[in-house]
Every structure is written in C-alpha cells, then in structure tokens.
Amino acid sequence: MDAELSIKLIERDWAALAAQCARLYLGEPKLVDLQVFITVVIEEADGPFLAALECDDYNVQAPLLDFADPDDPAHRGKPYWPKYANAPMNSIMIGERNVPIMCTPGTRGYHLHTSHAAERFDPSTWPLALSATLLWRLTHEMGDYQGRGL
Amino acid sequence: MAEKSNHWTIVAVSDSGDEVSIAAHPEEKLKTLLVKATHALYGENAEPDKYELLIGGVKADNLEATLEQAGLHSGSEVVVQIIDVHRG
Numbered sequence: 054m055d056a057e058l059s060i061k062l063i064e065r066d067w068a069a070l071a072a073q074c075a076r077l078y079l080g081e082p083k084l085v086d087l088q089v090f091i092t093v094v095i096e097e098a099d100g101p102f103l104a105a106l107e108c109d110d111y112n113v114q115a116p117l118l119d120f121a122d123p124d125d126p127a128h129r130g131k132p133y134w135p136k137y138a139n140a141p142m143n144s145i146m147i148g149e150r151n152v153p154i155m156c157t158p159g160t161r162g163y164h165l166h167t168s169h170a171a172e173r174f175d176p177s178t179w180p181l182a183l184s185a186t187l188l189w190r191l192t193h194e195m196g197d198y199q200g201r202g203l
Numbered sequence: 204m205a206e207k208s209n210h211w212t213i214v215a216v217s218d219s220g221d222e223v224s225i226a227a228h229p230e231e232k233l234k235t236l237l238v239k240a241t242h243a244l245y246g247e248n249a250e251p252d253k254y255e256l257l258i259g260g261v262k263a264d265n266l267e268a269t270l271e272q273a274g275l276h277s278g279s280e281v282v283v284q285i286i287d288v289h290r291g
Contacts, residue, residue: 069219070220073282076260076282077257077260157289180219181220182219182220183218186218186219186220190284193262
C-alpha cells in the first residue's frame with residue numbers, strides 16, 4: 054500500500070481521532086509522516102507520556118501502538134511505556150525491533166501476535182479513534198499505575 | 204426570559220468514534236441513556252449491562268443519577284464502550 058493512500062485515509066479519520074482524544078482528555082494528536090503522536094498525562098506519574106501510533110499501511114493493517122521518549126520521539130519501546138498492573142502486555146518482533154504490545158484487538162501487535170494471527174478482522178476494527186479509546190482504557194481500566202517503563 | 208427546554212439531545216460516541224444523537228430528558232437516568240445509546244451505537248442485540256458510560260473522560264458509576272445531576276446538558280457528549288475488552 055503506498056504512503057500517499059495511507060495519508061489520505063489518516064486524513065479521512067483524523068477529525069474522529071481528534072474528537073475522541075478531546076473527549077477522553079488525551080493530548081491533541083499530531084501527525085508526523087505516517088506517525089501519530091498523542092501526549093498522555095497520568096495523574097500519578099512524574100511527567101507526560103507520549104504514545105506513538107505507527108500508521109504505515111493504514112488501514113490495511115492496524116496502527117502499531119508504542120510509546121516514545123517525549124524529549125526524543127525517535128526513541129521507543131519499553132522504557133517509555135506506563136506500567137499498569139493488569140495490562141495485557143506482550144511483545145513481538147517486527148524486523149529487528151522487539152516491540153511491546155498491548156494485546157487487545159485494534160492494536161497491530163494483537164493482530165500480528167501468533168496467538169491471534171489466524172483470527173480475521175475487518176479494517177473497520179481499527180479506526181484511528183479506537184486507538185484513543187484504547188489509550189484511555191490502558192490508563193484507567195487496567196489496574197494500578199506502577200511507574201515508567203515495562 | 205426564555206424557558207428552559209426539556210427536550211435534550213445527547214451525542215453518544217462509540218469506542219471507534221462513531222456518533223449518534225439521542226433524544227433525552229434532563230430528568231432521565233443515566234441508565235436509560237446507556238440503554239438507548241448502546242442500542243443506537245451497537246445494535247438492538249447489544250446488552251447495555253455489558254457497556255459503560257464515560258462522561259468527561261470518567262466512568263459514570265452512579266447510573267441512577269439523572270442527566271442533569273451528572274452535569275450533562277443538551278449537546279453533551281458521552282462515550283459508550285463495552286466493559287470487558289478481549290485481552291491477551
């Protein structure tokens with residue numbers, strides 16, 4: 054799928070994402086190339102988190118949810134995730150990256166994970182706005198916050 | 204002086220960001236709104252007991268509260284999502 058088409062689909066779904074972020078008190082989403090960054094403030098935490106949705110091949114595949122260093126978003130992965138007691142965390146290899154995943158439908162990690170690779174989902178399963186709702190779920194419904202880093 | 208209208212419209216939003224407008228009354232309970240919104244967003248077969256209501260980014264725990272008591276007004280937005288999302 055070419056990047057131009059993905060950008061068009063992201064633009065189509067952008068207003069719904071921005072509205073969902075506003076409703077759920079997440080930061081205003083920012084698009085950089087094929088990546089969407091959303092600031093997540095957690096009351097108990099020592100500073101903000103930065104969710105990074107990698108949207109290459111959107112919406113043939115779901116956005117890949119990762120967290121980035123708020124000061125240098127090129128740095129990703131475990132040290133930048135908020136840890137929650139009951140979050141269904143796992144990890145997968147994408148290329149040479151070991152990527153932490155929240156194993157919930159709508160995140161690319163779930164759909165790529167060997168446990169779920171045989172399941173079939175329509176692209177309507179993972180509109181961008183759903184990622185905002187999943188971020189809310191992670192930070193409100195997955196147990197006690199246990200600190201920065203997995 | 205304009206009379207306060209009791210014919211409200213609440214905007215219910217799914218976890219995917221789909222929106223529907225729900226006719227409501229300020230004295231109506233949140234649980235009634237949850238039933239109407241669940242069916243409008245997820246279909247008549249969806250079971251409202253399995254869904255939750257988020258108001259202002261916070262889960263509404265007291266579904267016996269009226270819309271007015273919950274701080275809603277005509278035009279307010281609420282998110283309705285399934286409680287138990289598949290995990291793992």
